[in-house]
Amino acid sequence: MDLKFTLSGPRGKTCADCSHFQAPKPGLLNGMCFNHEVPATAGCNFFRKK
Numbered sequence: 001m002d003l004k005f006t007l008s009g010p011r012g013k014t015c016a017d018c019s020h021f022q023a024p025k026p027g028l029l030n031g032m033c034f035n036h037e038v039p040a041t042a043g044c045n046f047f048r049k050k
């Protein structure tokens with residue numbers, strides 16, 4: 001499956017709602033997903049609900 005990434009994920013399906021997302025450390029904007037920095041507001045087609 002090809003990655004379809006967007007900086008503005010659909011409501012309720014953003015990185016913040018995804019089980020792959022590690023929340024940002026205090027003071028940082030981006031969290032981590034599979035060793036890549038991603039903003040909590042992004043989204044992609046590998047989304048899996050927490």
Ligand code: SF4
Nearest residue numbers: 015018021033044046
């Ligand atoms: S799998 Fe996609 S939606 Fe989930 S945290 Fe990673 S980039 Fe965001």
